[in-house]
Amino acid sequence: MSDETSEDQKAGSVSTVEYNRNLSPGERKWEENTLNPALEKSPERSAIFTTVSKYPIQRLYTQADLSGWDAEQDLGYPGAPPYVRGIHASMYRGRPWTMRQFAGFGSAQDTNERFRYLLSQGQAGLSVAFDLPTLMGYDSDHPLAEGEVGKCGVAISSLADMEVLFDRISLASVTTSMTINSPAAAIWAMYLAVAEKQRAGWKQISGTIQNDILKEYIAQKEYIYPPEPSMRLVADTIEFSTKHTPKFNPISISGYHIREAGSTAIQELAFTLRDGVEYVEWCLRRGLNVDDFAPRLSFFFNAHSDFFEELAKYRAARRVWYKVMRDRFGAKHERSWALRFHAQTAGCSLTAQQPHNNVVRTALQALAAVLGGAQSLHTNSLDEAWALPAEAAATLALRTQQIIAHETGVTNTADPLGGSYFIESLTNEIERGAWDYFEKIDAVGGMIQAIERGYPQREIAKAAYRYQLAVDRKEKIIVGVNEYVTDEKPIEILRIDESVAQRQAARLRQLRAERSNEDVERCLKVLRKAASGTGNLMPCLLEAVKAYATLGEICDALREVFGVYNEIAVA
Amino acid sequence: MPDKKIRVLIAKPGLDGHDRGAKIIARALRDAGMEVIYTGLRQTPEMIASAALQEDVDVIGLSILSGAHNTLCDRLMDLLREKGMDDVTVLIGGIIPDGDIPRLKKAGIAEVFLPGTTMQAIVDFIRQRVAATPHGA
Numbered sequence: 001m002s003d004e005t006s007e008d009q010k011a012g013s014v015s016t017v018e019y020n021r022n023l024s025p026g027e028r029k030w031e032e033n034t035l036n037p038a039l040e041k042s043p044e045r046s047a048i049f050t051t052v053s054k055y056p057i058q059r060l061y062t063q064a065d066l067s068g069w070d071a072e073q074d075l076g077y078p079g080a081p082p083y084v085r086g087i088h089a090s091m092y093r094g095r096p097w098t099m100r101q102f103a104g105f106g107s108a109q110d111t112n113e114r115f116r117y118l119l120s121q122g123q124a125g126l127s128v129a130f131d132l133p134t135l136m137g138y139d140s141d142h143p144l145a146e147g148e149v150g151k152c153g154v155a156i157s158s159l160a161d162m163e164v165l166f167d168r169i170s171l172a173s174v175t176t177s178m179t180i181n182s183p184a185a186a187i188w189a190m191y192l193a194v195a196e197k198q199r200a201g202w203k204q205i206s207g208t209i210q211n212d213i214l215k216e217y218i219a220q221k222e223y224i225y226p227p228e229p230s231m232r233l234v235a236d237t238i239e240f241s242t243k244h245t246p247k248f249n250p251i252s253i254s255g256y257h258i259r260e261a262g263s264t265a266i267q268e269l270a271f272t273l274r275d276g277v278e279y280v281e282w283c284l285r286r287g288l289n290v291d292d293f294a295p296r297l298s299f300f301f302n303a304h305s306d307f308f309e310e311l312a313k314y315r316a317a318r319r320v321w322y323k324v325m326r327d328r329f330g331a332k333h334e335r336s337w338a339l340r341f342h343a344q345t346a347g348c349s350l351t352a353q354q355p356h357n358n359v360v361r362t363a364l365q366a367l368a369a370v371l372g373g374a375q376s377l378h379t380n381s382l383d384e385a386w387a388l389p390a391e392a393a394a395t396l397a398l399r400t401q402q403i404i405a406h407e408t409g410v411t412n413t414a415d416p417l418g419g420s421y422f423i424e425s426l427t428n429e430i431e432r433g434a435w436d437y438f439e440k441i442d443a444v445g446g447m448i449q450a451i452e453r454g455y456p457q458r459e460i461a462k463a464a465y466r467y468q469l470a471v472d473r474k475e476k477i478i479v480g481v482n483e484y485v486t487d488e489k490p491i492e493i494l495r496i497d498e499s500v501a502q503r504q505a506a507r508l509r510q511l512r513a514e515r516s517n518e519d520v521e522r523c524l525k526v527l528r529k530a531a532s533g534t535g536n537l538m539p540c541l542l543e544a545v546k547a548y549a550t551l552g553e554i555c556d557a558l559r560e561v562f563g564v565y566n567e568i569a570v571a
Numbered sequence: 572m573p574d575k576k577i578r579v580l581i582a583k584p585g586l587d588g589h590d591r592g593a594k595i596i597a598r599a600l601r602d603a604g605m606e607v608i609y610t611g612l613r614q615t616p617e618m619i620a621s622a623a624l625q626e627d628v629d630v631i632g633l634s635i636l637s638g639a640h641n642t643l644c645d646r647l648m649d650l651l652r653e654k655g656m657d658d659v660t661v662l663i664g665g666i667i668p669d670g671d672i673p674r675l676k677k678a679g680i681a682e683v684f685l686p687g688t689t690m691q692a693i694v695d696f697i698r699q700r701v702a703a704t705p706h707g708a
Binding site (some may be wrong): 386482 | 685
């Protein structure tokens, strides 16, 4: 298939990898006298060795791979442009990354207990997983919520649930990340309302809302509204945050889900940063000053299995974003240039078979993220392919980070692998790959255009299929799955039953009986009117949540005004 | 009579948006010579049963990673029975606890494919199954 061949070329066939290597006399001598005889005696196991993204890797990297590379210019120092070595001068000697484990299941009460447990075990910040009805803007008692309540995350249908979620947790001293996208503005309004009730000042509270709608269309598919009104909501939250919650990250521009959907590392990087460009453009069109909001844009990457590819990806990300902010947007402030990111180890790499192997996978992936300079990290639990984390599995995942932080010595120095011929070369190549994609997406008029044409979605689906073929053909070995297979006994897993849904339905009945339905109606009317206009919706959303309008009621009001998005099903 | 192409409906029931596997299987089945209809996301059991009837499929492949499989499968199997579609083979792939498999099979699910299943295994299963229990025969 010509499609596949040209992709292999792009990815870099063996010949293009060898291209441009200006061998030193020493290396030439080594090839003649040491390498070639060795290969004759014992040929290599394969004609080509690739990363998990199918990027070809040479048998050796030397100074021949870094001609034209200048350490002062291209590598620099931590905490300074081009930020390849990290965004803080002292990196983890100053402060370790935040251990921020994603958690959420069942009711707000169930999750509150898990939160308080994880905090007691040394977790540094909270990260909330919401259930599918919440993610899709439905109340727990909506017909479409049947069977789904509390299964993938916590069920939050109103401010009342949010209050329970953060019971005995001080938002003034704990930072919270919330993985919520289409309903992000409304959920964030609930969080802000809880902060107010706790008397935690908006100027002091810190955290993140994922709020990255573009990657929903591309990969995670939790979209509700069409792109234009969705981008408006994102811009509203960024604008509001810039004014009122200066320590909050109103967006976490994500590649994790893109990677989970099957993309390569370069695609993950390119699509994420290009999404970032799109958000910056929308905010600028809004009239915001780039240096006012750019410092609070944050990112979220996957930590996948190919150790060095991931490491190089993070380093390339920082250099690319620095150049984008400085050159494309003319940002002047250092904090606008520095890419801050959270990482999560790759869920899609974990197996249902021999789940204890996953502890090892996660540890190695976490190490790559740490060596890559992540600001914040989630490590998956061993039961990832079976269910939401059981308490023991979640604890072990947290311990994994703690062991890396306290026992391995990797935090002693910034960017430990900086200067490695291999790492610098791979960083350069991944950066080049990202710019290629930027060009293509710019050429069609931007990311929204590209999405409407199905471009990133198709690239991802192709990469996913290629990967599956490789696994099925045993070209790619997955230990315990297609090699080293054993008979096993099932493990204990977390189960969430339908009682959560029943309790939620009862709570909603009570809520609707106790609140002022007049107030709610009025707030929703105001919201609908504002949504039809161009004003910032955050103030109306705050009023609505405080009147105990439910998430479903709020999202439905917006559905009425914005319409809904229907993806053209392509497989 | 020439061999009729096996017709498969690949469906994403419920709110789950993870479509990586569904798309891969749809492509694999197509490459194996089957006629594949992919429903897209967020289909209710009603929509799936209706599509399966309309498209006169031999097989329905459900992809569920959300934990809602028991509720969704029960409802779908009821609807298929109502519509007289008992001979349609229903398969599930996704995140399904071991412990739920017997119950699903009792409800009429022909097979549950867990993570780690190869595309070929699914192709082979469908071919054998449809040959042994032809739909509409």
